[in-house]
Amino acid sequence: MKLPNTLYLLLLLPLLAGCNLQKDIDVVLPPHKPVLVVEGYLEYGRPLRITVLESSSYFDEPEVPLVPDAKAFITYKGRRIALRYQPHADPVYNKYYTHRSDEIMTGQPGDMYTLDVSDNQGRKVTATTTILPRVPIDTIEWRFNEKEEALLLTSFQDDPDKANFYRYVVHRDSVEKASARDFFVNDNLTNGQRVSIGSGYNYRKNDTLIISLYHIEQKYYDFLTSTSDAKNANGNPFAQPSRIKSTVEGGIGIFTNLVYDRKMVIIK
Amino acid sequence: MHLPSYLLSLFLLLLLVKAPLAQAQVVNATITGQVRSATDRQPLPGATVGVPQLGIGTITDAKGMYRLELPAGTYTLQVSFIGYETITQPLTVGRTNQELDFRLEDGGNMLQEVVVEANTLRQKLNTNQMSVEQLTSTEAKLLPALFGEVDLLKTLQLKPGVQSGGEGASGLYVRGGGPDQNLVLLDDAVIYNPSHLFGFFSVFNPDAVRSVELYKGGFPAQFGGRLSSVVDVELNKGNPDNYRVTGGLGVISSRLTLEGPLVKDKASFIISGRRTYSDVFTRMLNKANEGSADYSPIPDYYFYDLNGKFNYKLSRKDELTFSSYYGRDFFKFSDASFKVGFDWGNTMASLGWRHSFNARAFVNTTVSTSSYQYTIANQIDVFSLRLRSDIQDFTLKTDFNLILNEKHHLKIGAVATNHSFTIGRLNFDGDDDRFSVATGNSFGAIEFGAYVSDDYEVNPLLTLNYGLRFSGFSNSGKNYFGVEPRASAKYNLTETLVLKGSFASMMQYIHLVANSGASLPTDVWYPSSPNVKPQRSQQVAFGASKLLGKGKYLLTNEVYYKWMHNQIDFRDGANLFVNDSLENEFLFGKGESYGNELYLEKIQGRTTGWIGYTLSWTYRQFADINDGRRFPNRYDRRHDISVVLLHKLNKRISLTGAFVYGTGNAYSLPVARFAMQDIEGRTASIVPIYSDRNSFRLAAYHRLDLGLVLKMKPKRGESDLTFSIYNAYNRRNPYFVYFDQINHETEKTPIAFKAKQVSLFPVIPSVTYNFKF
Known part of the structure; x- marks a missing residue:
């Protein structure tokens, strides 16, 4: 959970912005043998x-x-x-x-x-x-607030007999565009439950949304987490530098399979 | 309480004592008592009480208490303390013990407060304890400070062997130990997180605090539970004679203290409060820019703390003290998609009873409770998230002092603490069962310690202190025990040259889960358990102190070596916030730290101050970090220099300056990168590849702070204006470094990568108005 680190950055940013104390420096790196x-x-x-x-x-x-x-x-x-x-x-x-x-x-x-x-x-x-089995999306629903903005709820059933890992992606209008929402979760806290993934009030009436639920391997989840941590550590003084947890031996990278359920809805 | 019954309850400990009680004999009459300031009735630690004609003297302890062994006769007793009028009075000593209290009058000079140390240099030369730094609130108030916020912990960072964690931070890194290895005591009760906001400010309000003692090594046996230091903070006692109001108006906070008598000559109180008010201005700014598309609201942040102390003298032999602290930080932020509240703070209350059996024996007993907690709450429509961690203690402690004869001073005591830990308690709820997650761990643990130590004056030149502490911890059915020997020796080689040495073995049963260099409110304490062994350390130190320049200067050099075992770090990418299997993220290793501390000080005259230089090395070694190779700790600092000067220009103006220089912190940076397309090429990104931990160094840190204290002449009471210039020559000290990606203006593709250094505080002038009436 990265929420606290985000909060600390929020606290620090006004201070940094107010002072604007940033400058280019030279850093000598050790020789790197490409992998x-x-x-x-x-x-x-x-x-x-x-x-x-x-x-x-x-x-x-x-x-x-x-x-x-x-x-x-x-x-x-x-x-x-x-x-x-x-x-x-x-x-x-x-x-x-x-x-x-x-x-x-x-x-x-x-x-x-x-x-x-x-x-x-x-x-x-x-x-x-x-290859993993597909995990079907049960329901997709939405709720409006007084400003006619909608939050999205996506529900699915987690398999209680296995440790499961998911990647949840929302596109607007087309999967050919960049995703509007993308994150990955495990079932440590929701094992065997009917899981609901919510959102903020990010959507409006007549928005066309394409929701994809990927069932991913643990090693892919670890790779995603470690690359995300490594990226966050570069520029966040509160984050711990992270090594990449690759799924490949002898180099860096990921070799996995993409199994997903995908649904399209129009917010009405 | 009677002496025999007390001894009975501690008889097991007494069996360990080499000098049995039966040998205790009264050879001479004993004169005991307390030295206080006549102005505010505060005890004066470090005051000299002696008989010059006999060459016999002593120094008052932290509570202003003294004890003199004198042969029968008629003498002139002299009581003195820097900044106060010396008392000389005739004294006839017979064969009965006497109790004499003294109240020293203020020296009359308004700037007599320019007292850098409580002790005179000769007293410091001759004290048995080595590796200890003392500081009074009066001293800290004279030195320049960030935003004018006087901070005792930051002032301690100016002492050799003590380092800061980073720009503006109040965390103490003592002889290679982490901030989690400091035992921070406020009137004998533990404070778990002694800082506000990333450690920029400590929780100790300078108006409420009287003094602080920092032990870096040679730990007396009565202290235990942490590896690297003891920070012993004492709150002011209320003025027993007059009602007083003290306060200050600063750039970011204001303070107010009320004190006075409750029952004449019996009871007094002091209440002190402090609050920051930057949130008032940021709210106004946010409101003024409401609706502006380009404006990002500034988070709402403030903290406050309250201190209180109540003293009641039951009789000449009994005194009760009730001390308390309550502090909270509040943070709120909201925008269209993200609303969060975050608060954290310490709560402490302690009730102490000091009982004197006679002139040669007294006991301090304290019952206290202390807690630290943080809560993060997030609410969006029907969804609520609440994350909370806390630690709560109940402690019973007793310390028994017994003077067996003129050569042996015995200390015996015991402490027991009931800990309750709540770690990562998360509740996530919606409007039905589909949205309900609850997780987190709770532990209950018992920690205890018992000790005995003896100050043994072998002869006028050689003094020994030896002791043994036995400690234990119980959690989840697992019991740990530790035997912690302590020893120190002092030898007067000449009248102006003293050699000292010490050994201390320490145990630490609770651990701070923190993987950032900053002091963060989400750092939680975690108990030793079947899988998490206690941390252990041994430290040896040797030193020499020499009086120079006819006693005007004291030069001290200490060399130390510290071994640390069962040190804790965390796996790469460890999830430390919501994790029911937190122990799986722990890594266990060892550490070592060694160095040399040189310290030259001058405490009398118009110009006072000190120069400190520390040369040190600090390493950690874990099987799963850097392939098992040892690496420098983040706060490994090869060179650390501090120069502090205070100059009394005239009766109304004093000038102060502090310069610090330190080798840059060890730091981790990426050495390489790769492009990652991910499942959508549009979200392709550059991923940094980190190699060995802490293999880079930030640029050296150096800074000059300047200050001026201008005493004013109000019609009533006292007041001053304290001007500070933090970072006077606007040095851009590194806070962190990152690698930036420079993109093509139109195609948004990377065209270069550059290293950027971010600094935190430029030159910051400030002024604080202080008053007392």
Whole structure:
């Protein structure tokens, strides 16, 4: 829970803004040996695509650190599928990929996919992901205040027999636009309960909302948490610096599967 | 209470004493009593009581009490204290003990308050206790302060071996220990969070506090429960003769104190309050800008604290004291989507009974309660969130002082505390069962300690103090016990050169869950448990003190080494706020700290002050941090220099200045980065990669503060204007550093990365009006 850190920043910001005491400084960083950075999100019915880049020293030029000699394979049910190096963009989601196969992901809950990536420098990254079952959204409802603003309530049933992790995303009008709300939760406090996720009075009549509930792996949740913590620590004097908890071995990154229930509503 | 019954109840402890009571003999007559100020009847700790012709003298203790052993005869007794008229009176000593109290008249000079230390240098040279710093409220009030807010804890940071956690913070880092390792006592009761707002202000109102003693090492056996220091704060007693009003109007707060007699020569009271009022102005500003699209409302923040003390002299041998503290910080913020209230504070009450059996034995017994809590409350429509943590104590403590003979002074005592912990109690509710979450932990624990110690004057040159403390803790069916030996020695090599040494073993059974360098209100205390072992430390210190310049200067050098075991840190990304399995986030390791402290002080004359220099190293080592390699603690500071000067220009004006320099704090920064697209490329971001913890250093910290105290001449009472300039040469000291991403103006893509340093306080002038009538 990051609420207290947010409160402290709120207290501190007027002071900092009032004084405007900020300046550029030189920081000498130790030499950094780049490591492979992999992002792979498998989605049912879509081709197998991943992004392989490498890390950069913080003050290096901000360019895309491609790794053209990286060779990537995904293994499913004993079959090793090669992903060819072909940097390309997906204009719908505004995403970039470096490696792809025409093979479509067909995994069912419980199935396991394995990834291995290597390059000519001897760097090697491996990872696995197990397909999770979809968790259906029960109900989506909303309530108006006196200003005709609506809050949104999304309910679903948590499985009491497992530790579950979720990512909740709300888009306005289209999933092709940037999300209006995006956060991830675990069921530590709500195990086995019918969980309701609320919101502030952020919506108005006739808003079209697309609500997605992702059922995510714990290691993906840990990766999201650690990257969020690392980003927050850079610029927040009250936050503890955090190391990245990757789901891959031998490098940095995430290899997981995206299973979600998605509903569209129009606020009336 | 009778002496035998008291001894009976403590007979087990007495078995440990090397010098049995049966050997106690009255060789000479004993003169005992108390030295007070005639002006306000406050006890005068550090006053000299002696017989110059015999070369025998003593110093009054923290309560102004003294004791002299004298052979039969007729003498001239002399009682003196800096800033007061010396009393000399004839004294005939027979074979019976005498009790003599003294009231010293003010020296008459309005600026006689310019007294840096309560003790004279020779007294300080000869005191048995080493590694201790003393400070009076009077002294702290003369020094320049941030926003003019006088702060005793910040003044203590100017002493060698004591460091601040960061810009403007009042937290004390003593000889490599964290702020959680300080035992902060207010009239013998523990204060768990001694600061307001990130530690920018301590909870101690300077009008309410009389003095503070800070023990950095060589801990007397009566203190226990923390590893690194004891901060012993004593509240003022009310004036027993006259009603008085004292107060001050400052830039951000005002103070008011009322004191006076309740029953002539028997009872007195003092009540003191303080409140900040920045919230008044921020509310006005918010209201004026209401509706402005570009304006972000400023959060509402204020704090107040109240102190009270009541004294009742039951008889010549019995005195009751009731002390209390109540302080709260309040924070409120609201905008269209976020409304939150946040409050925190300490509550303390203690009832003390001092009973003198005779001139050679007395006992102090205290029953007290202390609590600290914070609450975060959030309400939006039908949804409510409430997060709360607290610690509450009930403590019974007794300290027995017995003078066996002229060579042995025995102290025996015991303390028992019932702790109640509520940790991360979260309630989230809506208008039906779908929205209801309750979580959190509660613990009840018992902590106790018992000790015995002996001040043994082996010969006129050598003095020893040795003692043993036995402590224990019980929580969740797990019991821990600790044996804590303490010893110190003083040897007068020459009349002006004294060598001292000490050893202290300490146990700490409760731990602060805090992973930030700031003193935050959400830092909660957590008990030792089956999985969380008590912290332990051992410290050795050696020192030499030398009087220089015909007694005008005292040069002290101390070297120390401290070993710390079962130190606690937290996993990367640990969730410390709402977590029913908090112990899973703990990491256990060890620490060490060593250094040298040099201190030159001058306390008499028109110009007084001190220079302190500390050279120190502080490390921690955890298996799960930095791959098990040791790393410097955040407040590891290789060099720390403080120079404090007070100059009495004339009877009405005194000038003060304080300069500090410290090596930059150890700090963690990212060394590399990677781009993360996430499931939507539109939310792509740069993620920092951190490497070893605390592997960078912030820039060095240095600052000059200047002050001027102008005594005014009102028709009635006294008043002054205290001017302060904090950070006089506007040094931009680092508060934190971050790496910024510079984006292309139109494409919003990163074009460069730069390191930025954020500072907190520029030059800040302030003025405070103080009055007393």
